[in-house]
Amino acid sequence: MNKFRIGKNWLYVPLIAMAVFYLIPMYVILATGFKSFAEVDLKTMWNLPHGIAFDNYIEAFKHLAPSLKNSFIMVIPAALISSMLGSLNGFVLAKWKFRGADIIFPFILFGMFIPYQSIIIPLVQFMNVIGIKGLAGLAMAHIIYGIPITTLTFRNYYASLPQELLEAAKIDGADMLGVYRHILLPISIPSFVVVLIWQFTSAWNDFLFAVILTGNTDWPITVALNNMAGSQIIAWNVQMAGSLLAALPTLLVYIFLGRYFLRGLLAGSLKG
Amino acid sequence: MFKDKDRYLSILLISPSILALLIFVYGFIGWSVRVSLSNWKGLNPDYSWAGLKNYLALFSDPRFHVDVRNTLIFTSVFVVGSILLGFFLAVMLDQGLKGEGFFRSLFLFPMAISYIVTGVVWRWLMNPAEGSRMSGFNLLFTSLHLDFLVNKWHTTPIWGMAAIALAAIWQMSGYTMALYLAGLRSIPHELREAAQIDGANEIQIYRNIILPLLAPVTLSALIILGHMSLKVFDLIIAIAGKQLPLDVPAIYMWQTTFDGLFYARGAAIGILLLISVAVLIIPYIRYTLKTETQQ
Incomplete structure (x- = not known):
């Protein structure tokens, strides 16, 4: 089996690509959720938040x-x-x-x-x-x-x-x-x-x-x-x-x- | 061997559940059938006999034809996509790589959340707005210079259902992966080793040994996913609300019954849905129980 193992490392490429696909919605939920109201904008929805704010969670929880x-x-x-x-x-x-x-x-x-x-x-x-x-x-x-x-x-x-x-x-x-x-x-x-x-x-x-x-x-x-x-x-x-x-x-x-x-x-x- | 007292007790223990299912499943199905054969329209029940009128009306109803087409598109994209993706994920995870458990958990986590949550998020990811209001995947594609991928998602005419199916694949492909992985794990190692010794390469082993052995898994996945797609409802509601181009029987039933108060017609849609599910599920239950007693 060991002989195959080195040859199989390329499998991490599709696996990681798939992992990204499954995580995209989670990323958007988290990145958006932690932005402050001032920072939220559809045009920058893929950007990471500048800091951690809880405005959205407080509002949603209400x-x-x-x-x-x-x-x-x-x-x-x-x-x-x-x-x-x-x-x-x-x-x-x-x-x-x-x-x-x-x-x-x-x-x-x-x-x-x-x-x-x-x-x-x-x-x-x-x-x-x-x-x-x-x-x-x-x-x-x-x-x-x-x-x-x-x-x-x-x-x-x-x-x-x-x-x-x-x-x-x-x-x-x-x-x-x-x-x-x-x-x-x-x-x-x-x-x-x-x-x-x-x-x-x-x-x-x-x-x-x-x-x-x-x-x-x-x-x-x-x-x-x-x-x-x-x-x-x-x-x-x-x-x-x-x-x-x-x-x-x-x-x-x-x-x-x-x-x-x-x-x-x-x-x-x-x-x- | 059993004492009489125990025999009665066992029947007594199980009878509340049996009674509940008898009423809530079979009694209610019978009741729905009766409603579907009536003229009931409006708040007050009306059980006057209508024969098959409601069914015949549906068969010549353009909206119901759209529903059938949409269900077919959704089912084919969703079932084929989930099975292919699930199979390849399972095969990759079966190679004994490090971090297998991590990837497996990751591919499965969407199963734990509701269609409503999935729908609310995907609705923003698949935002079809153009120009300066562009967002979601389209915005991502543009900034990666992959403009040819920009599309109208679920607002695409006719094929919009395929975009809904994409969100469903995201949610359910981990499930087919789990089914295939369980199937792969149950194939004895000796089989693969024997084939390797005989000089078979990886592809031959998969094609001639593993795929045939996984056929029962594929059948299960086909039937479980197929019957789910006949019932699809929440996901569409959360992504697009109730709109005609993305209509399916489950939504039509709901609108007819609870918004339009046309109970008789709504019941007929419900019964047609039940029949389509039963055609898949009844043979499947019989097959599963038969293979179980053979083991």
Whole structure:
């Protein structure tokens, strides 16, 4: 292999070129965001800022703070509850199969691919009838439409565990819930991290459900940012700063827990 | 082997989720189908029977034809671009270079952010303004003396969707890279070494051994990206808002239903979208579960 290695250094040229391509939007966000109001000009958008100023971030935060809070309020229960449900479902489908379990599974999976335009009219009608509105309704939608992928991830993980693990516990007299609580739950932490990150990211980044189920007092961040970008009053430099604020929570999760993020990503193509 | 109590308990544990999906996925799809076969227009529900009227109206609707054309342009540019770029990135990263982890993380980070953020930024990068108001990529091209690259981006007639697809490739090509990289890593080293000993060169190894083994990955990528592009919505809204030249079924559905209150027609668009996604996804789910039981 060593003989090839020297010959492969040229690969850094295309790799670095691609790295530049992926970083361009980030560069524009950061360079623009840190310019002072006086320095901002579309004609110099590619120039580095002369110093570090926070004008844009302060202005963007003033507009977006309430919706950042709304996003957190909605995303945290949505991620926790759909992960918990997914874990229980995955446990039953992988280890305690009842008759018909294998028939149900593809029907569960189909739910993660449907275009939400095909259910959104009944969803709005239904939420009105049962009286669950705003952020609670949005969280509920994310919990329910998140069940397929959380179930899939946990089912694949539990199916990979040896059956003997469960048999031993059963011989010791543990019942079904005992097996789940004392054997599976403690070793499920990595899968929980994967699923929680996935649900956090997709609920945080969602726009369609958010724009239809919430009104202007409870807009989450994606809707607020899109409205800010569409308004003529708010300058583009403030929009750039707002984009960073909107992206930061999921970006930080990605930077610190990228390995788990990748596993969730692969699960989304049914390859988990 | 299982106690009866456990059997009931397992059904009890899973039934809230099953019930929720039964209502929110299958019940709501059925409900949408019913709305699409009605005359419902306006705030008050009207379930009077209209037969296939709404579907037939869409098939002869010029706006829906634009939507289909736009979806086709977007899908081909986005899917082909993401697969090619993802494949080459994965192959480069599979060569055992130093800094592989860094590049991998870098190519993947756009996946963590929303289409809305991507759209808001790309809207400025692809600013089509000319002359003294020029900015974004066009300004960059001019200052690098690459004027021939200056273009109107998403405001280009007919091909504007390709510019939107470019932003989507930026966001999603890391995903295909990850799929291919996982595929490349699962190919045993002995296979490559055996071929090297037999005198095959790098290109032959890729063409005759690695590419055929990666065919299932390519299929997954095609289907996942293909169904995503049928659903594309947020990215267009954030880059261009709702404008006819960049219209797609998802936006048409939204405008018809929530701006125009023509629920019956909106539901019909939603169901047509569902059918197009189902044609891709149902065989894919069956194929995946079948290969899973074979393993």
